[in-house]
Amino acid sequence: xxxxxxxxxxxxxxxxxxxxxxxxxxxxxxxxxxxxxxxxxxxxxxxxxxxxxxxxxxxxxxxxxxxxxxxxxxxxxxxxxxxxxxxxxxxxxxxxxxxxxxxxxxxxxxxxxxxxxxxxxxxxxxxxxxxxxxxxxxxxxxxxxxxxxxxxxxxxxxxxxxxxxxxxxxxxxxxxxxxxxxxxxxxxxxxxxxxxxxxxxxxxxxxxxxxxxxxxxxxxxxxxxxxxxxxxxxxxxxxxxxxxxxxxxxxxxxxxxxxxxxxxxxxxxxxxxxxxxxxxxxxxxxxxxxxxxxxxxxxxxxxxxxxxxxxxxxxxxxxxxx
Amino acid sequence: xxxxxxxxxxxxxxxxxxxxxxxxxxxxxxxxxxxxxxxxxxxxxxxxxxxxxxxxxxxxxxxxxxxxxxxxxxxxxxxxxxxxxxxxxxxxxxxxxxxxxxxxxxxxxxxxxxxxxxxxxxxxxxxxxxxxxxxxxxxxxxxxxxxxxxxxxxxxxxxxxxxxxxxxxxxxxxxxxxxxxxxxxxxxxxxxxxxxxxxxxxxxxxxxxxxxxxxxxxxxxxxxxxxxxxxxxxxxxxxxxxxxxxxxxxxxxxxxxxxxxxxxxxxxxxxxxxxxxxxxxxxxxxxxxxxxxx
Numbered sequence: 001x002x003x004x005x006x007x008x009x010x011x012x013x014x015x016x017x018x019x020x021x022x023x024x025x026x027x028x029x030x031x032x033x034x035x036x037x038x039x040x041x042x043x044x045x046x047x048x049x050x051x052x053x054x055x056x057x058x059x060x061x062x063x064x065x066x067x068x069x070x071x072x073x074x075x076x077x078x079x080x081x082x083x084x085x086x087x088x089x090x091x092x093x094x095x096x097x098x099x100x101x102x103x104x105x106x107x108x109x110x111x112x113x114x115x116x117x118x119x120x121x122x123x124x125x126x127x128x129x130x131x132x133x134x135x136x137x138x139x140x141x142x143x144x145x146x147x148x149x150x151x152x153x154x155x156x157x158x159x160x161x162x163x164x165x166x167x168x169x170x171x172x173x174x175x176x177x178x179x180x181x182x183x184x185x186x187x188x189x190x191x192x193x194x195x196x197x198x199x200x201x202x203x204x205x206x207x208x209x210x211x212x213x214x215x216x217x218x219x220x221x222x223x224x225x226x227x228x229x230x231x232x233x234x235x236x237x238x239x240x241x242x243x244x245x246x247x248x249x250x251x252x253x254x255x256x257x258x259x260x261x262x263x264x265x266x267x268x269x270x271x272x273x274x275x276x277x278x279x280x281x282x283x284x285x286x287x288x289x290x291x292x293x294x295x296x297x298x299x300x301x302x303x304x305x306x307x308x309x310x311x312x313x314x315x316x317x318x319x320x321x322x
Numbered sequence: 323x324x325x326x327x328x329x330x331x332x333x334x335x336x337x338x339x340x341x342x343x344x345x346x347x348x349x350x351x352x353x354x355x356x357x358x359x360x361x362x363x364x365x366x367x368x369x370x371x372x373x374x375x376x377x378x379x380x381x382x383x384x385x386x387x388x389x390x391x392x393x394x395x396x397x398x399x400x401x402x403x404x405x406x407x408x409x410x411x412x413x414x415x416x417x418x419x420x421x422x423x424x425x426x427x428x429x430x431x432x433x434x435x436x437x438x439x440x441x442x443x444x445x446x447x448x449x450x451x452x453x454x455x456x457x458x459x460x461x462x463x464x465x466x467x468x469x470x471x472x473x474x475x476x477x478x479x480x481x482x483x484x485x486x487x488x489x490x491x492x493x494x495x496x497x498x499x500x501x502x503x504x505x506x507x508x509x510x511x512x513x514x515x516x517x518x519x520x521x522x523x524x525x526x527x528x529x530x531x532x533x534x535x536x537x538x539x540x541x542x543x544x545x546x547x548x549x550x551x552x553x554x555x556x557x558x559x560x561x562x563x564x565x566x567x568x569x570x571x572x573x574x575x576x577x578x579x580x581x582x583x584x585x586x587x588x589x590x591x592x593x594x595x596x597x598x599x600x601x602x603x604x605x606x607x608x609x610x611x612x613x614x615x616x
Contacts, residue, residue, distance in 0.1 A: 101354075125359060
């Protein structure tokens with residue numbers, strides 16, 4: 001009898017420890033998860049709190065204010081919003097077709113060996129630190145565009161106001177170069193998400209289209225692209241989110257000029273790059289608060305774009321975008 | 323009925339030829355796009371390697387930072403500082419990230435899961451400059467710059483990456499292992515700690531290396547909080563620490579061509595570290611996926 005009670009006792013102790021361990025691990029992991037949610041809230045709260053001075057002074061009119069003048073204590077976000085819109089548009093116009101085309105090459109065209117090598121090279125492009133890309137942009141790409149690209153585009157596309165270089169603009173530090181650098185950052189994101197998408201299209205559908213006599217391109221257009229529309233949209237929005245928020249590389253190549261003008265070959269600034277280029281020179285509390293106001297705008301735009309992408313991903317069960 | 327006549331030529335008419343040409347054009351465009359991406363990567367790596375290698379030497383790697391407007395100097399403080407900053411960031415983000423992943427994959431009920439997963443996904447998309455101003459406002463504004471604040475910023479960058487990659491490995495652990503442990507009467511925490519984590523350890527490690535590679539190149543979270551530093555090695559993270567990304571940024575904006583050469587050489591060191599780390603991690607990831615049966 002005594003042995004039985006001993007084992008029972010042992011078992012009881014073991015079960016108690018198990019229950020304690022379970023509770024503990026649950027609590028620990030739950031607290032960590034709670035911290036993640038809390039962090040997002042804390043970030044938003046802290047940035048709005050720091051922007052309070054500018055928020056109460058300028059209100060919504062900050063969005064269309066065009067001056068950034070410390071002496072007059074007037075600050076506005078319009079040039080930064082304009083620069084962000086222009087650079088991201090350039091980036092997406094280049095990166096969207098390029099990224100999708102690369103994904104098609106990797107998922108449909110390339111033989112296995114090439115697929116692995118090119119696929120990992122494209123992902124390596126995403127791993128290049130933005131400050132290194134910016135260094136390349138300011139010292140190699142910028143001068144290259146200034147020496148060869150601007151003249152050519154001004155001559156042949158100059159009738160469009162965007163490509164009409166004003167006198168004195170050589171384009172080395174410009175909205176255009178910033179757009180190119182952002183495109184380089186967005187391409188790998190779009191390409192790798194789209195590749196996963198295209199690979200997840202059921203092969204029966206592809207084979208059915210081919211069996212009906214469709215060429216490979218017709219099959220891609222009719223089956224792959226049309227069945228992956230929501231996923232492609234999510235991929236593009238995630239890429240756009242990256243372009244919107246990139247600060248360092250843009251600050252290096254955009255030239256930090258705070259005004260609105262047509263020409264793409266002039267200097268400019270984006271929301272993110274303005275924060276980077278102004279933080280050290282910020283002297284008054286109002287100026288610091290205005291920089292936080294810019295950050296708050298960026299945070300709202302960034303959260304909204306990401307939220308849209310995540311809603312699409314969840315709604316359509318997109319593969320590979322999570 | 324004439325169309326069914328086998329005598330009719332099966333050689334394409336103009337329309338078929340047009341379709342074939344369209345197909346060829348599309349294939350060519352896709353191939354050129356892929357080549358273009360590879361070419362850009364090659365151009366960047368080549369430029370950094372060519373311009374950086376000429377400046378790189380043992381003395382450059384082991385000397386203190388240059389005196390302003392003087393030749394010479396090195397980047398030893400930057401390497402030490404970057405290593406410490408990223409090391410602390412890893413020590414913070416790895417345990418928390420793994421805990422979140424365990425909660426999401428092993429414990430969470432569906433209605434708890436979705437908001438937490440959303441928070442992790444949103445954190446992945448958070449611009450690093452936002453993290454930078456957040457840390458600046460919370461910890462540094464009105465105080466002195468310090469390395470610990472920079473590490474915290476990097477940890478926020480790394481956290482969702484580690485969580486996500488850990489989640490993916492946890493999902494790959496065969497459910498037979500989990501169920502086998504339960505069937506033997508093991509409690510959940512013993513199963514997680516004794517069975518699931520050990521078989522996922524390799525995958526978690528590679529995910530962490532990828533996150534480290536990403537954090538090592540992050541500039542914005544360091545710029546505001548540990549961006550003004552002296553010429554010498556700093557071991558104490560309570561002071562502003564020199565680091566590679568911020569110094570590359572500062573040198574790239576300098577008008578002095580000597581500084582540009584230093585920027586290229588530092589960029590080469592950083593790039594080699596980042597590319598080797600991510601390459602090794604990717605290869606390990608592929609082989610571990612194969613082992614876990616995918």
